[in-house]
Amino acid sequence: MSRPPKDARKDQRKNPRKPDELVVVSGASSGIGAATAQALAARGYHVLAGVRTDSEADAVRADRIEPVTLDITVPEHIEALARRIADDPERRVLRVLVNNAGIEINAPVEVLPLALWREQFEVNLFGHIAVIQALLPFLRRSRGRIVNISSVGGVAALPVFGAYAGTKFALEAASDSLRREVSAHGVQVVVVQPGGVRTEMAARSGDVSLELAAAMSAEHQRLYSGLIDATVASNSAFLERALPAAKAGAKIARVATTPRPRARYTLGTDAAFIIPLARFLPARLMDALLAMSHRSRNPKSAPTPAPESAGSPS
Template sequence: MTRPEEELIVISGASTGIGAATARKLASRGYHVLAGVRSDREGDAIRGARIEPVMLDITVGEHVRALAARVSGDPRRRPLRAVINNAGIEINAPVEVLPLGIWREHFDVNLFGHIAVIQALLPALRRSRGRIVNISSVGAEAVLPIYGAYAGSKAAFESASDALRREVSAQGIQVVIVQSGGVQTPMADDSGPRALELAARMNEEHTALYGRLISSTVRFQSAFLHRAITAEKAATTIARITTTRRPRIRYSLGSDAALTLPLNRLLPARLMDRVLSR
């Protein structure tokens, strides 16, 4: 059996939050982690024993190609144990209000960027019979008001992950989806103020239609985040999923995901509409 120190793991979005905590957790277990960051400052912050920062904006083709070259050209010829696709953005507003440019940004980062990384690293994963761990969201199935762009991009990512799993299983590559609920991260902390900032720029008609809905949804999410799991606890679970011998196809992460996902699958859609709209 290959020892952890003889294997590579790639994590995108590793500068803060779940990505950074997972990088540190896996490095503490002996793996050599290639931690995707978007600036030298972020790289200096995450750099450590068995953590090697790599410049990785997953929407930039040059970065993705350089990552693939780093993996295939590893000086110690270490195999690629896993790729954890964690990078993401979340900017929330009603479907009618959110600018199309921000819709496209969600899909560029939360879907197309991950597909680019997967395409670039599949040859290495084929050689190692490695694993892809895609970090999704409970919102891919149970969508709160104003979360349309974020949830839509995550739902598309999950559908692509299902197709990928069925395409590569015969090649020895495992594909795992992690449906995350609320986690205390800088991205989550920033989502409420950004939603209110967008709301403040709405015209009078949109303010009358959506103002109360936005403010109540932001208040609910902000209150919930105080009770959400920490990034470190989420990282412990993701590290276990990444390294366990026989992973499941899907995992939920956090108590809210464990409750909401079964409810969404069991309750009539109109009843779930009323639950989530409140």
């Protein structure tokens, strides 16, 4: 495998190798997950890196990075991971679980098929809960930490992102409950809220949205095509200057290992800006700001006036 990114090598210089402890990172085949695995390995941890295919395993395997087959929607994979930790030949403890796996399929609420809503919740929420339930006993023994990778979408639901944001809102709520449930057991729960990060998933999401839009009915095309085009254009433009995955992974590794973590961390300047706006601005004002932003990207995204009925006033 290629050398770790510069940020990971910097972490290695600042943090000389400690006695090995185990860390689990789901969704570690690329992007934020792969960068986080590399940064944690550079800090001296033995990383069990969740991947789904043999080719992904070959790509991530490296010194102190051990790929494990982990589709978090498959119970047998989670059971095998728990056995791997319990039977660790060096009797290393599980120090950190980083729940990073995720998918992103964006379309208007009215248009996105229910099967795709359910698929996103299975991966982005229920899969993480299943992993947490299986690994919490190990983390109690080590007084370890859970790091849940949420999103700016877990606080601000942008148009067309309803299903994805819904999974992240739910993950945020589950994380709050879990933190309050297990703090007395010595387990810490931390949420990381990335904004735009340059990853393969983020780059693909626009194409997926446009494919779904092309299959819409003529009426849905009339209602939503401008909004979808504006959203994809906005996201594509933003990703050109978004945070590199290596920097995101390095920060997550620091969050995972800092002695006294906060409950939440933002990741990227856009998240640091948008999340406070979403929390403190009146909802209607936030709506208006987002609508203005989309219209500036694509004038077709302006709402289509409803046809007048015979009894409507002149």
